[in-house]
Structure formats: C-alpha cells, structure tokens
Amino acid sequence: MKWTESAWPALAVLFLTLQVGAQSVTKCGNTGDTSYYNSTTLPYVFYNNPWGNDGSGFSCITVKNNGTAFDATWRWINNSDSVHAYPHFKLDSPLYPLSVRELAAVDFEGTWGLNVTSAANDTDQQRLQALDDNYVQYNVALDMFLDANASQASADLPGYEIMVWLSYSYDVYPVGIDKSSPDKDQYIIGDTRFFLFSGTNSQNQTVFSWLPEHNLTASNADYSPLIHYLWQFNFMPADIYLGTVQFGTETYHATSEVLFRATNYTLSLDRNRTQDLSQSPLQRVDTVSVPTQVPTMDRFKSLSAPRLCGGNSISWLAGVWSVAFIWLTVVW
Ligand SMILES: *C1O[C@H](CO)[C@@H](O)[C@H](O)[C@H]1NC(C)=O
C-alpha cells in the first residue's frame, strides 16, 4: 500500500491510540497474565484477585502509566456479606521477610475514592445517594501477612494477617467481630483513632483488623505502630516476620458497576537493625466508647439468641439480615 496524504490522519489516530493504550492496562482474570501486571518502573505488582467470584458479577483492575494510578471496576449482586475480590497492588520489597523487631516504618501516602460509575460526575449528595441506592458494600485496606517462619511469611498461607481498613461501608464487618474488644484496644495514627478486632478465618489464619472511626479518603502516615501494638501487648509473638504488604479494596456487593480510583500513592517499608523497641514501648491511648460508625455485634443483634461460634458467624449474620429484611418489608 502506498502512503497518500489522506492516510496520515488515520496513521496519527492509530499512533495516538497506541500511545494511550501503552499507558493503561486492564486485567479482568484470576490467574497469570489475565490478572497480574508487574510495573517495570515502580516496585508494585498489581493483581485483580477475584478470589471469591461466585459468578454474580465481575472485577477488573486498570493500571495506568506503569502503576502510578489504578482503577478497579466491579459489580457483585449475590452474597452481599462475602468478599468477592481484592483488586490491589503488592509492594515488592527486598526487605521481606522483615523481623517486626526491626520494622521501622510502613509508610503509606495516597488518595482514593469510589463511586457508582454512572454517578461518578454527579454532585456529592447524588454520589452518596447512588452508593446507598446500589447497596455498595466494600472496604479500602492495607493487607499484610506475617509468620513466625521467615520463609513462610511470603509463601501461601502465613499464620497471621493484619489489615488496616481506611474506608468501609456500614454493613461490612471484620473477622472476629463477636470476640473483640474495640472498646479497650485502640490506637491513634496521625489524627485518626483505630479500633482493633481479631479472630480466626476459615483458613485458620489469625486475622487482626484495625478500623478507623471515620472514612479516610487520603493517607500520609506510618502504620507500623499498629503492628508493634500487637506483639507489645501480647496479641502475637514478637519473633515474627512481615512477608507481604498490599493496598487495595475488598469488594462485597453492588447492584451497579462501581469505580474505585487510587492515585498519588507510595507504599514503602523501612528497617532499623539496631532499634530496640522494648526500650521505647508504645503507650496505650486513653480509650473512648466505640462510635456508631464502627461495627460492633450490637449492630447485628436481633430477635434470635446469638449462637456465634467460629466460622458460623457469617451465616448467622446472614440469617439475621434476612429476618431484618423480612421485618422491614412487613413494617414498611
Ligand atoms: C468520585 O467521588 C470522589 C469523591 O468521593 C471524587 O473526588 C472523584 O473524583 C470521583 N471519582 C471518580 C473515579 O470519578
């Protein structure tokens, strides 16, 4: 084919399309190249991770400009109390496995937000209403894994998981909600008070979740005190290694597509081999009563007597919700 003058505009469009295409990569699968994207310029591995896919929706992760920003688009219409996916990035650090005694910082700076996609450009009030109307259930969280065995810390199924929730909807709750003491275990990072929950998940991992008193839309803080708190106050042993740190959003439920967007982030670890944290232990903070936005068992209590034990709490809560739903249907 001979290039004519009239072909140039088309070529320019093609060139621009390729340029734009090179700056954004979308992964909607669960394994391998359909699901992972390794940045070549930043120490982040992006993963769509739809581990709880029940066939009732979808999850995609769109990584922009080699990882400087990412979107997650998703919708799940069934099993509203279960996590369906955790689109996220993982920090690829040469410091793993890092002894918690030598852990000097887990720095996370960034901004994020989510909207029902079709309402993304509406007014603040309309956007909040759309989240409500579409029963959008989610959290935004740092997720870390640790183990007493240094090589197990970065392998499958480490013994400990520590989550720091940064934003979350009203009807989701952390592992161990029925056995925790958020009224007693609290810590303040920057200006934000976090409440501790702990329990065991279905894979027999010990899960700690720190929930903030209100939704955060940005962060610029060192979260390592939320890890040190756990060994200094005997929730877990001190001889333990950090093997994974991730940032993303756990997606539970939405009746329309949701658009989560994270920008301007940096996630990093710092080690200090000579620090002696037993010489400068954390001070407990004065506690406050648990604010109503933070979930407690009281929120899910109902007519039937609680029979919460271990892994059955989820189906019990689902039962309570069905009863509450029937009740609301009848009353309204
Ligand atoms: C959605 O809402 C936020 C505020 O929560 C707004 O700042 C943002 O630009 C919107 N995000 C997207 C992805 O459109």
Ligand SMILES: *[C@@H]1O[C@H](CO)[C@@H](O)[C@H](O)[C@H]1NC(C)=O
């Ligand atoms: C990432 O950066 C590399 C090197 O600059 C470039 O070749 C590649 O196209 C970029 N990828 C994306 C998705 O922007």
Ligand SMILES: *[C@@H]1O[C@H](CO)[C@@H](O)[C@H](O)[C@H]1NC(C)=O
């Ligand atoms: C991406 O990074 C992960 C973890 O560092 C590694 O296991 C995987 O092989 C990498 N994939 C590619 C395609 O480079």
Ligand SMILES: *[C@@H]1O[C@H](CO)[C@@H](O)[C@H](O)[C@H]1NC(C)=O
């Ligand atoms: C979702 O739930 C509805 C109602 O229970 C059911 O009819 C449908 O088959 C479910 N869809 C999937 C994909 O499981």
Ligand SMILES: *[C@@H]1O[C@H](CO)[C@@H](O)[C@H](O)[C@H]1NC(C)=O
């Ligand atoms: C919102 O605005 C952005 C940027 O202009 C645009 O790409 C997007 O399609 C708009 N979304 C809706 C639902 O109108």
Ligand SMILES: *[C@@H]1O[C@H](CO)[C@@H](O)[C@H](O)[C@H]1NC(C)=O
């Ligand atoms: C530590 O973990 C590694 C990798 O998972 C495993 O091969 C090894 O047996 C474990 N060591 C001990 C003492 O359990």
Ligand SMILES: *[C@@H]1O[C@H](CO)[C@@H](O)[C@H](O)[C@H]1NC(C)=O
């Ligand atoms: C965070 O925002 C969601 C969605 O608007 C809302 O359901 C939830 O109650 C808020 N959570 C807190 C802790 O304020």
Ligand SMILES: *[C@@H]1O[C@H](CO)[C@@H](O)[C@H](O)[C@H]1NC(C)=O
């Ligand atoms: C669960 O883990 C604990 C140690 O964390 C261990 O003692 C126990 O045997 C494990 N239980 C099962 C069922 O694997």
Ligand SMILES: *[C@@H]1O[C@H](CO)[C@@H](O)[C@H](O)[C@H]1NC(C)=O
């Ligand atoms: C990200 O940072 C750039 C440069 O500091 C700034 O111009 C931009 O507004 C920031 N974006 C967000 C969403 O905070």
Ligand SMILES: *[C@@H]1O[C@H](CO)[C@@H](O)[C@H](O)[C@H]1NC(C)=O
């Ligand atoms: C490491 O910890 C030691 C002891 O607390 C302290 O003197 C030193 O300044 C720390 N080093 C760095 C690089 O922070």
